[in-house]
Amino acid sequence: xxxxxxxxxxxxxxxxxxxxxxxxxxxxxxxxxxxxxxxxxxxxxxxxxxxxxxxxxxxxxxxxxxxxxxxxxxxxxxxxxxxxxxxxxxxxxxxxxxxxxxxxxxxxxxxxxxxxxxxxxxxxxxxxxxxxxxxxxxxxxxxxxxxxxxxxxxxxxxxxxxxxxxxxxxxxxxxxxxxxxxxxxxxxxxxxxxxxxxxxxxxxxxxxxxxxxxxxxxxxxxxxxxxxxxxxxxxxxxxxxxxxxxxxxxxxxxxxxxxxxxxxxxxxxxxxxxxxxxxxxxxxxxxxxxxxxxxxxxxxxxxxxxxxxxxxxxxxxxxxxxxxxxx
Amino acid sequence: xxxxxxxxxxxxxxxxxxxxxxxxxxxxxxxxxxxxxxxxxxxxxxxxxxxxxxxxxxxxxxxxxxxxxxxxxxxxxxxxxxxxxxxxxxxxxxxxxxxxxxxxxxxxxxxxxxxxxxxxxxxxxxxxxxxxxxxxxxxxxxxxxxxxxxxxxxxxxxxxxxxxxxxxxxxxxxxxxxxxxxxxxxxxxxxxxxxxxxxxxxxxxxxxxxxxxxxxxxxxxxxxxxxxxxxxxxxxxxxxxxxxxxxxxxxxxxxxxxxxxxxxxxxxxxxxxxxxxxxxxxxxxxxxxxxxxxxxxxxxxxxxxxxxxxxxxxxxxxxx
Numbered sequence: 001x002x003x004x005x006x007x008x009x010x011x012x013x014x015x016x017x018x019x020x021x022x023x024x025x026x027x028x029x030x031x032x033x034x035x036x037x038x039x040x041x042x043x044x045x046x047x048x049x050x051x052x053x054x055x056x057x058x059x060x061x062x063x064x065x066x067x068x069x070x071x072x073x074x075x076x077x078x079x080x081x082x083x084x085x086x087x088x089x090x091x092x093x094x095x096x097x098x099x100x101x102x103x104x105x106x107x108x109x110x111x112x113x114x115x116x117x118x119x120x121x122x123x124x125x126x127x128x129x130x131x132x133x134x135x136x137x138x139x140x141x142x143x144x145x146x147x148x149x150x151x152x153x154x155x156x157x158x159x160x161x162x163x164x165x166x167x168x169x170x171x172x173x174x175x176x177x178x179x180x181x182x183x184x185x186x187x188x189x190x191x192x193x194x195x196x197x198x199x200x201x202x203x204x205x206x207x208x209x210x211x212x213x214x215x216x217x218x219x220x221x222x223x224x225x226x227x228x229x230x231x232x233x234x235x236x237x238x239x240x241x242x243x244x245x246x247x248x249x250x251x252x253x254x255x256x257x258x259x260x261x262x263x264x265x266x267x268x269x270x271x272x273x274x275x276x277x278x279x280x281x282x283x284x285x286x287x288x289x290x291x292x293x294x295x296x297x298x299x300x301x302x303x304x305x306x307x308x309x310x311x312x313x314x315x316x317x318x319x320x321x322x323x324x325x326x327x
Numbered sequence: 328x329x330x331x332x333x334x335x336x337x338x339x340x341x342x343x344x345x346x347x348x349x350x351x352x353x354x355x356x357x358x359x360x361x362x363x364x365x366x367x368x369x370x371x372x373x374x375x376x377x378x379x380x381x382x383x384x385x386x387x388x389x390x391x392x393x394x395x396x397x398x399x400x401x402x403x404x405x406x407x408x409x410x411x412x413x414x415x416x417x418x419x420x421x422x423x424x425x426x427x428x429x430x431x432x433x434x435x436x437x438x439x440x441x442x443x444x445x446x447x448x449x450x451x452x453x454x455x456x457x458x459x460x461x462x463x464x465x466x467x468x469x470x471x472x473x474x475x476x477x478x479x480x481x482x483x484x485x486x487x488x489x490x491x492x493x494x495x496x497x498x499x500x501x502x503x504x505x506x507x508x509x510x511x512x513x514x515x516x517x518x519x520x521x522x523x524x525x526x527x528x529x530x531x532x533x534x535x536x537x538x539x540x541x542x543x544x545x546x547x548x549x550x551x552x553x554x555x556x557x558x559x560x561x562x563x564x565x566x567x568x569x570x571x572x573x574x575x576x577x578x579x580x581x582x583x584x585x586x587x588x589x590x591x592x593x594x595x596x597x598x599x600x601x602x603x604x605x606x607x608x609x610x611x612x613x614x615x616x617x618x619x620x621x622x623x624x625x626x627x628x629x630x631x632x633x634x635x636x637x638x639x640x641x642x643x644x645x646x647x
Contacts, residue, residue, distance in 0.1 A: 125340070126347045129631055133586030134604065134623045138355055141608050141616060214471070221473040222590055226608050240476050244594065249482055257483070261476030268471035 028274030068255035094154035102159035106166025207278035214271035408614035428599030438523025443530025451538030470528030478594035578634025
């Protein structure tokens, strides 16, 4: 993005500071980084071929196979690495689609207002109330399974919260003095949105997208578990599904179930830590001062004036949707 | 009458949402799969004559809007179609399933609210301490575990002590009423516990942040200045107000309770609406799936509406 350089430098500086200051953000970034790295180099580090039986069915963990073998005698470590790859692709792709759709609708709705806003937000409201997973199940079952369908189905569930959060933020940015100023200088709507609104809401959009990655991966495991995942591909979701269908539980093969779920949980926690750290920095009201219940004294947690966040107005909208969008 | 207007507005929204869901339900099943007849007549070399006959029989030769009107009319009469697999009316099957699901889900939600409120209040009270950090991160962890996975893990470790499958013990001969109830309750424990554990993390975080926000208010300072005890300030002044946002958020998370129920019932073979969805998906029983989707949506919308009313009653400010 070619925003004015002083602007973008200040913002980079700010984002960097969130990462540097918050241990939570660092932890999240490290966890996510490790899994992304594993997914990227998967073909080179897989110890065994995932299409080849290398030992007895449900062999317990051993030196050669630290996490044992699955129901087809396939090495679990290799499966987990390979599965993480597809799970992450689904998670990132679905959140990207949701970010573009939800962010687009949110900006248009919040910026233009009027009847367009009313119509778009009504549609969003309906989608918010209709329970996610059943809707996804219906669409996935009727549409037929494929990787693309899976990504789009999950994105269909995710865009609503993004749209709501971004709309609220856009509405408040639109009324800022600097936007009025550039408008009176004759800037077009498109230019105002691209140059002035988008940079202001970008941190929130990023935080929100990071959080939706978690939901997407969660939804993928759920759909895969119901047999609606991507056919013929290994994901963390299908690993759990196969363990359930192929009696890993009664065989006592915990290694076929537990590691996959832990991987999912770690990635989700990573997204959560990182996304929350950014959101907390954007919405410092919770952090600035509160009555410490232990000493019953009003405490300043952080120096308020060093928090030069681009946007600190918290609307009830951002507040409540943040809480409920998690799986 | 601002309150009446508020209630009417929420009611209108609820009805509109149900209508949207019904319409979605109709079009999803007719538009997406392409040719419904070819799906039904999936016999090798089905003759055009057979296909035509089937299309007539199922009313698929009529224009879409007419099919939609017929669908609405049948729905108004409580007709959800006939299941492909059991050959029974879908509505009867679903009613029984819903009756089985409700107690399990309620018990699970009660578990979640209890654990979530206690840990959330303690976390907020002891903000910044090791206890807070442990409890918050534990909450995030439980919140991140895939529901079906947590169910499987509990199954591995607890199935020696608790019944893990179904709703009743088939070998119980002529149980008395209480014996039967106790048996069902025992079977209910594991699924409900799973649901409670997957949900509580979210409630902890909500209660915690609501408590923190409330603790920063002036009236807490006043209460403290009056010389009230900590316990009184926390429980009587802070918690009561912190419960307000919590109640709406619990209502808004109903969709996730439903989602959790589907996955949990699948793992524990609890004969509820979630199992019905799973069966319908695996057997491609479209009428059943369609009916279950409708029932789930309507119940979520209904409980959302109830929560709105409850919230308006508890906090009169929002109706203004």
